Amino acid sequence: MAVPRGGNGLMEEDDVEEDNALFEQNGVDHDSDHETPSFLDDLAAAAQTGNVDALRTAIANLNGVVDEPLEDNDTALHLACLYGHLPCVQLLLDRGANMEVKDEDEALPLHDACAGGYLEIVQLLLSRASESECVKRMLDTIDVEGDTPLHHAARGEHVDVIRFLLCSGASPTTKNSYGKTPGELADINTDAMKILEDAIGNSTTS
Numbered sequence: 001m002a003v004p005r006g007g008n009g010l011m012e013e014d015d016v017e018e019d020n021a022l023f024e025q026n027g028v029d030h031d032s033d034h035e036t037p038s039f040l041d042d043l044a045a046a047a048q049t050g051n052v053d054a055l056r057t058a059i060a061n062l063n064g065v066v067d068e069p070l071e072d073n074d075t076a077l078h079l080a081c082l083y084g085h086l087p088c089v090q091l092l093l094d095r096g097a098n099m100e101v102k103d104e105d106e107a108l109p110l111h112d113a114c115a116g117g118y119l120e121i122v123q124l125l126l127s128r129a130s131e132s133e134c135v136k137r138m139l140d141t142i143d144v145e146g147d148t149p150l151h152h153a154a155r156g157e158h159v160d161v162i163r164f165l166l167c168s169g170a171s172p173t174t175k176n177s178y179g180k181t182p183g184e185l186a187d188i189n190t191d192a193m194k195i196l197e198d199a200i201g202n203s204t205t206s
Contacts, residue, residue, distance in 0.1 A: 040068055047076040047092070050085035059095050066095045073104040081121055082112040089113075089121050093128050100138065107143040114149040114165070117158030122149075126168055139170045146177035154182035157192040172199035 039061045046055035055076070059066055067075045077097040080088035089109075093099070099109060113121040129135040142148055150170040153161040162182075166172065175181055183196030 037063075039063070040070060043068070043076050044070045044074075044079060047079035047085070047088055048083055050080070050083065050088055052085075052087045052091060055080075055088050055091055059091070066092060067098045067101050073102075075101050075103075075109070077101070077109045078103050078107075078112055081109040081118065081125070082116065084113075084116050084118040084121065086118070086120050086124070089124060093124070099125055099128065100134070100141075102141075105144045106141075108138060108141050108149070110138050110141075110149045111143055111147070111152050114158070114161055115152040115156055117153070117156050117161055119158070119160045119164060122161055122164060136169060139165065139168060140174075142174075142176070144177075146175070148174050148176075148182070150174070150182045151176055151180075151185055154192055154196060155185040157186050157190055159191050159195065162192055162195055166195070166199050171203075172196050173203060 039058060042054065043058040043062070045051075046058050058076075062068065067077070069075065070079070074082075075097065077089065077092045077099070078101075080092060102108060110122065110125050113125060126135055126138065129138065139149060147155075148170065150162065150165045150172065151174075153165060172182055181196070181200070183193055183200060186192035186196060
């Protein structure tokens, strides 16, 4: 699933309703040749809606691993991060979910959490990294548009997330496929833009 887009970096209300309707009608997207097993439908629905008990049951019913690909090659962790369900994220991580798995847009769950401005989830994901190299990989990972997690946080002008990512080592100078740094994705004269411009200034003088 593509991470939320739009002027403020968040999914529009109509889009959320359409996504919810899709899940209610079909669970996970089906193609003509293959029907998604019901236990994966349950996994996706629980992660999307934030139903921890249903998620726990769905995980227990898995025949494979918790990182089974769902719609748009998302995992349950992508969906829980996308919709901001911290308890579900905690449960999935406790069950061994891979934080570095990518969806069809080559985005990590961290991209989704940053796009939504879910600071506690961002903090949890980075705190669960086993080593500093893992943190760096996650912060530096780009999606199909060349966006890092910081780009997504900047697009949504999520100031607390931006600050945390910068303190964790995210680069404010990385350019995406359109030649834009994170600061250039925030609206002019906003706190987000100022923080990112100051971060660029500090990185060039240090």
